[in-house]
Amino acid sequence: MATIDETKSAEGSDETPKYKVIGTRPIRHDGADKVTGRALYGADIKVKGMLYGAIHRSPHAHANIKSIDTSKAEALPGVRAVATSADLPEPGDKIAELGEGSVVLNHLSSNNLARTKVLYKGHSIAAVAADNIHIAREAASLIEVEYELLPPVLDVMEAMSDEAPVLNPDVRTEEVATGEKGDKPTNVAKRFLFEKGDIEKGFAEAKYVVEREFRTSTVHQGYIEPHVATVLWNNDGQITVWTPTQGTFSVRQQVAELLDVPLARVKVVPAEIGGGFGGKISVYLAPAAAVLSRKSGAPVQLVMDRADVLQATGPTPGSYIKIKMGVDAEGHLTAADAWMAYEAGGYPGAPIGAGAMCVFSCYDIPNGRVEGFDVCVNKPRTNAYRAPGATNAAFATEGVVDELCGKLGMSPIDFRLLNASKEGTRRIDGVVYPRVGLVETLEAIKESEHFKTPLTGKNQGRGIGSGFWFNAGLKSAVTATVNSDGSVGLLEGSTDIGGSRTAIAMQFAEAIGLAAEDIKPAVVDTDSVGYTDVTGGSRVTYATGWAAYEAAQDLKRQIIARSAELWDVDPAQVSYEDGHVIGPDKKACFKEIAVELSAGGEPLVGRGVSNHNEPGGAFGTHVVDVEVDPDTGKVDILRYTAAQDCGTAIHPAYVEGQIQGGAVQGIGWGLNEEYWYDKEGSMTNANFLDYRIPTCYDLPMIDAIIVEVPNPGHPYGVRGVGEVPIVPPPAALAAAIQDAVGVQMTELPMSPPRVLHELLKK
Amino acid sequence: MPRLFIPPLLRPFCAGEEEVIVEGATVLEAVQSLEQQHPGVMERLCPEGTLRSGMSVTVDQNVTPRGLAQKVSPESEIHFLPAIGGG
Numbered sequence: 001m002a003t004i005d006e007t008k009s010a011e012g013s014d015e016t017p018k019y020k021v022i023g024t025r026p027i028r029h030d031g032a033d034k035v036t037g038r039a040l041y042g043a044d045i046k047v048k049g050m051l052y053g054a055i056h057r058s059p060h061a062h063a064n065i066k067s068i069d070t071s072k073a074e075a076l077p078g079v080r081a082v083a084t085s086a087d088l089p090e091p092g093d094k095i096a097e098l099g100e101g102s103v104v105l106n107h108l109s110s111n112n113l114a115r116t117k118v119l120y121k122g123h124s125i126a127a128v129a130a131d132n133i134h135i136a137r138e139a140a141s142l143i144e145v146e147y148e149l150l151p152p153v154l155d156v157m158e159a160m161s162d163e164a165p166v167l168n169p170d171v172r173t174e175e176v177a178t179g180e181k182g183d184k185p186t187n188v189a190k191r192f193l194f195e196k197g198d199i200e201k202g203f204a205e206a207k208y209v210v211e212r213e214f215r216t217s218t219v220h221q222g223y224i225e226p227h228v229a230t231v232l233w234n235n236d237g238q239i240t241v242w243t244p245t246q247g248t249f250s251v252r253q254q255v256a257e258l259l260d261v262p263l264a265r266v267k268v269v270p271a272e273i274g275g276g277f278g279g280k281i282s283v284y285l286a287p288a289a290a291v292l293s294r295k296s297g298a299p300v301q302l303v304m305d306r307a308d309v310l311q312a313t314g315p316t317p318g319s320y321i322k323i324k325m326g327v328d329a330e331g332h333l334t335a336a337d338a339w340m341a342y343e344a345g346g347y348p349g350a351p352i353g354a355g356a357m358c359v360f361s362c363y364d365i366p367n368g369r370v371e372g373f374d375v376c377v378n379k380p381r382t383n384a385y386r387a388p389g390a391t392n393a394a395f396a397t398e399g400v401v402d403e404l405c406g407k408l409g410m411s412p413i414d415f416r417l418l419n420a421s422k423e424g425t426r427r428i429d430g431v432v433y434p435r436v437g438l439v440e441t442l443e444a445i446k447e448s449e450h451f452k453t454p455l456t457g458k459n460q461g462r463g464i465g466s467g468f469w470f471n472a473g474l475k476s477a478v479t480a481t482v483n484s485d486g487s488v489g490l491l492e493g494s495t496d497i498g499g500s501r502t503a504i505a506m507q508f509a510e511a512i513g514l515a516a517e518d519i520k521p522a523v524v525d526t527d528s529v530g531y532t533d534v535t536g537g538s539r540v541t542y543a544t545g546w547a548a549y550e551a552a553q554d555l556k557r558q559i560i561a562r563s564a565e566l567w568d569v570d571p572a573q574v575s576y577e578d579g580h581v582i583g584p585d586k587k588a589c590f591k592e593i594a595v596e597l598s599a600g601g602e603p604l605v606g607r608g609v610s611n612h613n614e615p616g617g618a619f620g621t622h623v624v625d626v627e628v629d630p631d632t633g634k635v636d637i638l639r640y641t642a643a644q645d646c647g648t649a650i651h652p653a654y655v656e657g658q659i660q661g662g663a664v665q666g667i668g669w670g671l672n673e674e675y676w677y678d679k680e681g682s683m684t685n686a687n688f689l690d691y692r693i694p695t696c697y698d699l700p701m702i703d704a705i706i707v708e709v710p711n712p713g714h715p716y717g718v719r720g721v722g723e724v725p726i727v728p729p730p731a732a733l734a735a736a737i738q739d740a741v742g743v744q745m746t747e748l749p750m751s752p753p754r755v756l757h758e759l760l761k762k
Numbered sequence: 763m764p765r766l767f768i769p770p771l772l773r774p775f776c777a778g779e780e781e782v783i784v785e786g787a788t789v790l791e792a793v794q795s796l797e798q799q800h801p802g803v804m805e806r807l808c809p810e811g812t813l814r815s816g817m818s819v820t821v822d823q824n825v826t827p828r829g830l831a832q833k834v835s836p837e838s839e840i841h842f843l844p845a846i847g848g849g
Binding site: 095097100101102174175176177178179180190191192193194195221276277278279281351353354356357384385386387388389429430431432433434469470471472473474475536537538539611613614615713720722723 | 772775815823824842
């Protein structure tokens with residue numbers, strides 16, 4: 001592991017640490033519970049009198065529902081309630097703004113309990129609550145649904161054709177910039193277009209032009225913990241939801257909207273979360289569990305199994321992408337054109353907007369055009385997955401870039417350094433970058449021991465790839481309560497997926513002048529902290545950390561004012577520096593003054609909120625060495641190094657962990673992971689034996705190089721970290737395979753059969 | 763004066779312009795200024811004076827959570843882009 005601090009080297013200040021807490025590696029506050037198995041995850045939640053639920057799911061990928069007969073299930077002894085879509089209010093055409101994105105409530109409601117159609121195999125139709133899970137499952141199997149079968153469409157390009165069966169009769173193609181809609185039902189929900197410069201002129205100026213088509217498969221976030229929701233709809237109308245989620249306030253709003261009850265009547269209590277990666281933002285179970293609880297008068301728990309998770313929760317889209325790029329004789333990009341179609345799944349909402357904005361984000365291109373489409377297919381409704389839409393796009397763009405490098409006879413890293421986006425670069429969608437660190441990540445890789453070490457073996461190859469993600473700001477709230485012994489409890493609404501409790505506590509500790517261990521962070525329910533947007537968009541360390549910083553400033557102001565009163569001096573004569581309050585003739589450390597003020601006056605409580613939106617985009621560059629077995633097409637990873645600009649690494653071990661985790665998920669996406677469907681639209685590999693995510697046995701250590709180009713839009717220079725590292729791996733792997741055995745891979749995953757197929761073609 | 767960049771699909775309603783110099787101290791005032799120059803465009807960009815669902819406003823490099831109420835300076839760039847979400 002290594003850290004490159006751009007500011008330190010620029011200022012020559014290596015000898016003087018800038019921070020006391022930031023940049024250190026304290027033990028995480030939730031570590032003991034996690035490693036001893038005492039942490040309470042969703043399925044660990046048990047509520048007195050709890051019933052167990054089961055879902056009846058569609059065996060068909062596409063069908064009209066003609067009738068649902070629940071009578072046999074209701075008659076089974078031990079069954080306490082049955083719910084169908086008839087129990088959910090009709091949301092009409094209302095759209096809910098959920099902080100990070102919006103949702104058409106009719107689609108969300110129908111995705112929870114199908115109304116008139118099923119749009120993918122595994123689509124939830126009815127739910128049962130019973131005395132135990134065995135009765136619940138048996139009852140679910142007794143529900144009889146009469147279907148009118150419809151042909152499924154699984155391929156994004158086929159779904160765009162005029163002959164394709166239409167999934168949603170209410171969907172018309174919307175031109176995103178104008179809001180204008182087509183006049184006939186279609187699977188193409190949205191169309192995006194970005195243009196910059198004169199693309200014809202740009203291609204006319206090019207010496208070399210490369211055009212290629214790429215396809216990527218549907219893949220899942222692959223979190224270990226399945227979805228769980230436990231709900232009590234109390235007799236007084238108050239609803240409590242216990243669930244592992246990336247956003248308690250988002251769940252609260254979704255549940256309230258779908259049940260048509262006031263927000264204040266819903267409380268969401270976060271359980272520990274066993275992975276999310278974007279897939280645990282949308283609700284799947286809580287609305288049905290709430291209805292079952294209302295009907296039965298008891299709390300109800302619904303738990304998915306692995307097949308449910310894979311067949312019915314948000315994967316990230318498969319895609320078709322066509323890229324055309326041109327370069328002049330010196331290697332400068334002159335023009336770029338992209339045509340992109342992303343699968344939305346059963347309901348609109350593919351991350352095509354982000355994909356279209358990311359597709360050329362790593363390059364300074366004077367002339368460009370990007371056209372994108374959001375397309376419904378008979379697969380689960382897609383949801384966010386680390387840097388949604390960007391990995392597909394980078395795979396395509398970087399593939400063409402490498403081919404251009406071959407034509408130019410130029411090294412891929414020097415080509416990228418020549419054309420890299422930097423401060424002042426205007427993207428194709430029009431936005432100009434602030435200070436960003438792509439060049440620094442490229443230089444870090446170029447100077448790495450890995451890159452300087454030559455490959456020596458047969459069928460070995462090396463590839464690089466770069467990627468970008470925007471990051472987000474949004475809203476966060478933190479409350480700091482000072483205890484009578486001077487320790488501090490930090491209440492926050494950001495559920496902790498990747499160690500954010502500690503990263504937030506460290507920023508508070510830095511600001512107030514305490515040690516990270518003096519702070520006790522707690523992720524609390526929606527009644528116990530101010531509104532906080534989802535843990536997503538790589539925003540928590542940036543935004544909730546900023547809220548913690550503000551809470552510390554609030555406490556400092558209070559301490560100064562009350563110390564002045566205590567010491568009978570003018571507040572202007574009192575300051576707070578380096579963990580001490582300092583008066584004209586007195587000085588006390590935080591703990592001393594906190595004890596004194598708490599004993600003699602009102603409690604010390606700090607409040608911090610954040611709604612800043614200067615998250616500073618982030619870039620990463622990866623290099624990978626592979627060896628390809630020419631007889632089987634299997635790709636083994638020999639060495640992997642990832643460099644990423646993270647602004648300022650608050651807790652370097654967590655930054656490294658995010659980089660490593662993201663890279664591993666990108667490797668799985670690149671080499672193995674894919675949804676296999678038969679022609680009827682049934683997923684045939686809905687388990688972790690056949691849906692192949694990489695394990696530690698498949699991979700070497702992922703070396704992480706932390707590049708620190710501080711974000712000017714944050715008190716400590718933080719940039720988001722969690723999403724960028726999933727973007728470059730498939731592209732880097734494709735380049736390495738090409739280098740090893742001379743075949744260009746244009747389809748994901750680059751699994752042994754696909755690689756072997758290309759080798760045999762050669 | 764702020765520069766309002768016109769999304770390509772909206773350019774036919776703005777005489778093909780890629781960007782327009784507008785007046786105003788907020789994004790909404792900037793759009794109203796654009797409407798004066800190209801009548802009918804506001805109804806498409808932000809009907810009834812509200813940002814359409816699925817759209818976001820970027821001012822000076824950053825997506826603003828304040829939408830049309832975001833203040834702009836004479837040097838500001840204003841972009842209307844798809845609203846995106848992360849994972």
